[in-house]
Amino acid sequence: MLGTPEGVKVVDHPLVQHKLTVMRDVETSTRGFRQLLREIAGLLTYEATRDLELTDVHIRTPVAEMNAKKLAGKKLVFASILRAGNGLLEGMLDLVPSARVAHIGLYRDPETLQPVEYYFKAPDDLSERVVIVVDPMLATANSAVAAITKMKERGAKDIRFVCLLAAPEGIKHFREMHPDVQVVTAAIDDHLNDHGYIVPGLGDAGDRMYGTK
Template identity: 75%
Template structure:
């Protein structure tokens, strides 16, 4: 699909398979999510802008590459987004963090906002929004709306799994936002869950029902 990058690295796919297994424990699921998020962060940040700075190595001076511009922002779509956030901060510890509180109404499947807190000056920063699932896309679309309202102009969306239906709806609403995912699964079921999927990521991460 145009605008969608599937991260097919063998380690990503191996860890995703372990996460899908229903017998995987809460502790193992949480650990795997942190590990896989670091690998996904590597891909979603691949095209960050670089400049050079003059440094001195133990041998000589040189012009060495370094990230250019303001520090990027990881925007976690609560609550499950925090599972991806931790591993990404392992890779980019200086990143700023935004939190977007959304929950899905199980009757209407619509996203309900309850919290939003973000760094200032979003218009001059790359914002990477994270949520394990792109299912109906209601929460993701609402999160992008909110980030753009606050001035964000350069946004990428990172998830573990995406459904074709969710990708289509997301791209209709936000065609300028690139999607990065570990897998495009088959479809959504009648309850709006991804098939074959891995269940509710938040519940599996925190041991809730």
């Protein structure tokens, strides 16, 4: 894929790229992978929240009174696609601890590669909040598309999607289904293999995070 596709932001900050390289390495431990995912999530969240609206407030510092900036509107919602999304979620909550959290339980059918929903829980007033949906991998994009469709059905209007890695095939499908949702990722890899895994990728993010196979 030449260039960066419309609606996709690749975060090429040196710290992001360094941490991603260590995460890709097959020799990186479960503990190391989990910690790096948490760290990189905060850096990706900086980019995904760059355009949040601010409002003026009057405060008093230890030295003087001043007008300053604070976030406007209701608190953010981080929507984690279970289970691997929780690895990113923890790092995002480190950055924005007051955010509300939604959980979307989806698993990929190994035969069809289509998402199957088994759980959904979210705040009621999604239409009044910025919603950031998170999942480490945008591979086929079937799960991400289903998750965002669900959030829209529940009223969400301002949605962003944050992932660690994306495949060109997944980006194409995602943009076809949700052209209004920006994708923030650390890298766009080469392609998907026959099993729907990103190549070169980093393997199954959930398995590497939790030490399962």
